[in-house]
Amino acid sequence: MTSGFKYSDSNKRYHTYSYYIRQRFGQRVFRAAMDIGAGCPNRCGECGENGCIFCSDGSTPRGRFTGISPEELDKIYSDACEATGSKAQGAPFIPYLQSGSNTFGDIEAFEPVYRQLLSCDNALGLCIATRADCIDEDFADLFAELGEQTYLTVELGLQTIHDETALACGRGHTLAQFMQGYELLQSRGVNVGIHIINGLPKENADMMRETARLVGSLKPHCVKIHNLFFEEGTRIAEMLRRGEVRPLERDEYVSIICDQIELMPPETVIARLTGDADRRRIIEPEWSLHKLPVLNEIDKELSRRGTFQGSAL
Numbered sequence: 001m002t003s004g005f006k007y008s009d010s011n012k013r014y015h016t017y018s019y020y021i022r023q024r025f026g027q028r029v030f031r032a033a034m035d036i037g038a039g040c041p042n043r044c045g046e047c048g049e050n051g052c053i054f055c056s057d058g059s060t061p062r063g064r065f066t067g068i069s070p071e072e073l074d075k076i077y078s079d080a081c082e083a084t085g086s087k088a089q090g091a092p093f094i095p096y097l098q099s100g101s102n103t104f105g106d107i108e109a110f111e112p113v114y115r116q117l118l119s120c121d122n123a124l125g126l127c128i129a130t131r132a133d134c135i136d137e138d139f140a141d142l143f144a145e146l147g148e149q150t151y152l153t154v155e156l157g158l159q160t161i162h163d164e165t166a167l168a169c170g171r172g173h174t175l176a177q178f179m180q181g182y183e184l185l186q187s188r189g190v191n192v193g194i195h196i197i198n199g200l201p202k203e204n205a206d207m208m209r210e211t212a213r214l215v216g217s218l219k220p221h222c223v224k225i226h227n228l229f230f231e232e233g234t235r236i237a238e239m240l241r242r243g244e245v246r247p248l249e250r251d252e253y254v255s256i257i258c259d260q261i262e263l264m265p266p267e268t269v270i271a272r273l274t275g276d277a278d279r280r281r282i283i284e285p286e287w288s289l290h291k292l293p294v295l296n297e298i299d300k301e302l303s304r305r306g307t308f309q310g311s312a313l
């Protein structure tokens, strides 16, 4: 049964990424997540040394990206495509620069990487994850140019609009800095994705709703939302052990997520509503390992409310 929501052909009451991709490309397109060795200014000392408290990137902090050979990049791309599994063999891909801040370094180092990935067999677009404080006019201009040629998305980690939470989480940049980077991209018509985390230390449901309200008002191309999870080796795991923070219960999360969906414009693609915790390292919450039941509960709750994405606008 279809939900009747404008951007859905299933029971979904929100604008899913798979729906968007099917409409745009007429087929399934896989994302090939890859690590080209980009660093993070929040781990190498430029704006912080310890990283975000939930950062699970336990590797040695990397500095500004200085480049990679075409052969190395080719290998990273084919390995990433293979890692998506046999169901994706021969299928089209969107290369996804997921690890690190993929604009942290000179544009001359990054531009050949973006262009080479776009020229790969089966590549139908490009997704670039980074921090808003690593976007300048030159990157924004380049993304505007590439965005005219392909399906390009730049994903920015915001997590929360509340600076006091961001400070407590060691995010290393303020909402004002985020807005500056966001506006540089938006003014040039670049597709921007925004990441939100629910359940950060000392945040209540009202604060999470305020984050969604402001993010929705920015009309981003897509949003990704997940709950905070606690993984071995992170500072947030130590806080959990000291009793300074608690994981959200599943019902709480579902209720907050539904409120947030109602605050998003219908055109914004909801690219994710659950996280991908590392099974070998997760401590809590156990429920977040089971994505399907969480997504089903979200569907049921929206149906029970009789609401859709954008209902609360």
Ligand code: SF4
Pocket (backbone or CB within 6 Å): 040, 041, 042, 043, 050, 051, 052, 054, 055, 056, 057, 100, 101, 131, 157, 171
């Ligand atoms: S911005 Fe990303 S890579 Fe950098 S410390 Fe935070 S979570 Fe880790």
